[in-house]
Amino acid sequence: MDTRQSGFNTKLVHAGIPHDAYGSVVTPIYQVSTFAFRNAQEGADRFAGKADGYIYTRIGNPTTAALEQNVAELENGFGATAMASGMGAVSTVYLALLSAGDHMVSTDSVYGPSRGLMEKHLSRFGVESTYLDTTDLENLRKALRPNTKLVYVESPSNPAMAVTDIAGAAEIAHAHGALLVVDNTFASPHLQKPLDLGADLVLHSITKFINGHADVVGGIVIAKTEALHKQIRTMMINLGSNMDPHQAFLVSRGLKTLALRVERAEQNTATIAPWLEQHPAVAWVRYIGLPSHPQHALAKRQMSGFGSMISFELKGGLEAGRILMDSVKLAGLAVSLGGVETLISHPASMTHAGMAREDRLAAGITDGLVRLSIGIEDVEDIQADLAQALAKAR
Numbered sequence: 390m391d392t393r394q395s396g397f398n399t400k401l402v403h404a405g406i407p408h409d410a411y412g413s414v415v416t417p418i419y420q421v422s423t424f425a426f427r428n429a430q431e432g433a434d435r436f437a438g439k440a441d442g443y444i445y446t447r448i449g450n451p452t453t454a455a456l457e458q459n460v461a462e463l464e465n466g467f468g469a470t471a472m473a474s475g476m477g478a479v480s481t482v483y484l485a486l487l488s489a490g491d492h493m494v495s496t497d498s499v500y501g502p503s504r505g506l507m508e509k510h511l512s513r514f515g516v517e518s519t520y521l522d523t524t525d526l527e528n529l530r531k532a533l534r535p536n537t538k539l540v541y542v543e544s545p546s547n548p549a550m551a552v553t554d555i556a557g558a559a560e561i562a563h564a565h566g567a568l569l570v571v572d573n574t575f576a577s578p579h580l581q582k583p584l585d586l587g588a589d590l591v592l593h594s595i596t597k598f599i600n601g602h603a604d605v606v607g608g609i610v611i612a613k614t615e616a617l618h619k620q621i622r623t624m625m626i627n628l629g630s631n632m633d634p635h636q637a638f639l640v641s642r643g644l645k646t647l648a649l650r651v652e653r654a655e656q657n658t659a660t661i662a663p664w665l666e667q668h669p670a671v672a673w674v675r676y677i678g679l680p681s682h683p684q685h686a687l688a689k690r691q692m693s694g695f696g697s698m699i700s701f702e703l704k705g706g707l708e709a710g711r712i713l714m715d716s717v718k719l720a721g722l723a724v725s726l727g728g729v730e731t732l733i734s735h736p737a738s739m740t741h742a743g744m745a746r747e748d749r750l751a752a753g754i755t756d757g758l759v760r761l762s763i764g765i766e767d768v769e770d771i772q773a774d775l776a777q778a779l780a781k782a783r
């Protein structure tokens with residue numbers, strides 16, 4: 390079925406599914422490493438790109454291709470390349486687009502390993518980078534250098550929930566001859582379409598909303614043009630950052646309900662966020678759907694919903710955070726986000742516990758900061774769980 394003109398929900402269910410000999414309604418798992426040619430000429434034609442068909446699973450696989458086609462349509466891109474993980478997507482983009490002597494500008498509150506890979510590793514190969522608050526486009530404009538080739542924005546970002554004006558960032562990048570890449574993980578393609586706003590590439594940690602069931606790690610890069618798509622795909626093939634067909638099958642299954650899951654989780658969050666903001670144990674709440682969020686108006690303009698990620702600060706600091714973590718029963722104590730289950734984390738006592746307090750504070754990880762990924766459970770249960778745990782943390 391040609392779904393290119395279909396609505397988002399129709400695309401989620403039907404886009405990318407090839408017709409096979411059995412009329413399979415979903416794409417089966419082609420758990421195959423290599424594909425035989427009927428004769429030498431066909432092999433030569435496939436390698437030359439003159440004949441359709443697969444060669445070897447690192448280069449391409451029917452199960453993975455079905456997922457790639459689906460997500461490319463969801464993001465209104467030319468094509469997509471699925472990866473072994475979100476970091477596989479990030480590293481492939483960096484290595485495909487940056488060379489020694491190039492410079493990249495990025496959001497300061499970007500996903501930690503996306504920054505670590507650049508600052509600790511790509512720097513060894515002569516790639517320079519600058520991290521700044523991209524919610525103010527003037528900062529971005531001033532940071533551009535003659536050798537700036539890439540502007541890399543994460544919006545909304547983690548855990549600051551900072552929102553960057555994507556159309557504005559695209560204009561600045563393009564006027565400079567640079568490309569704009571957007572990490573769209575927190576929004577999902579249901580709530581934000583960066584390519585429509587002017588970005589050249591979009592990437593996702595598929596692990597989060599797209600798969601949504603806490604059972605797969607994966608990533609994907611969607612390119613606006615054929616030339617960029619080929620550049621990313623070639624790098625993926627050479628790096629070996631490809632997604633496995635079994636992974637792709639599970640993701641395709643999870644993806645079908647993306648809109649339902651995202652909408653339900655957002656409904657729950659619309660109850661939880663204002664309630665938390667009024668709670669006596671809570672100093673402040675950062676949720677892009679609340680008028681108190683500094684970029685609430687921008688989020689409303691460039692996104693079609695506010696999602697289900699909340700940060701908040703406990704008045705009781707580090708100790709209150711520990712008590713809250715040890716008291717929740719329904720919310721799972723885990724990193725990751727965007728799944729059907731509610732997850733909670735307290736970076737100061739969990740992920741960032743090994744960091745010096747000063748460095749942690751400089752990175753925006755305050756003592757009482759809690760990150761909450763609201764799931765699709767009954768909102769009364771989520772609220773009751775948080776209420777009893779917050780009462781202990783006061």
Ligand SMILES: *Cc1c(COP(=O)(O)O)cnc(C)c1O
Nearest residue numbers: 474475476500574594596606607
């Ligand atoms: C999780 C995450 C990543 C990395 O993805 P993995 O699948 O864990 O490799 C990148 N960006 C953002 C915003 C993320 O949340």
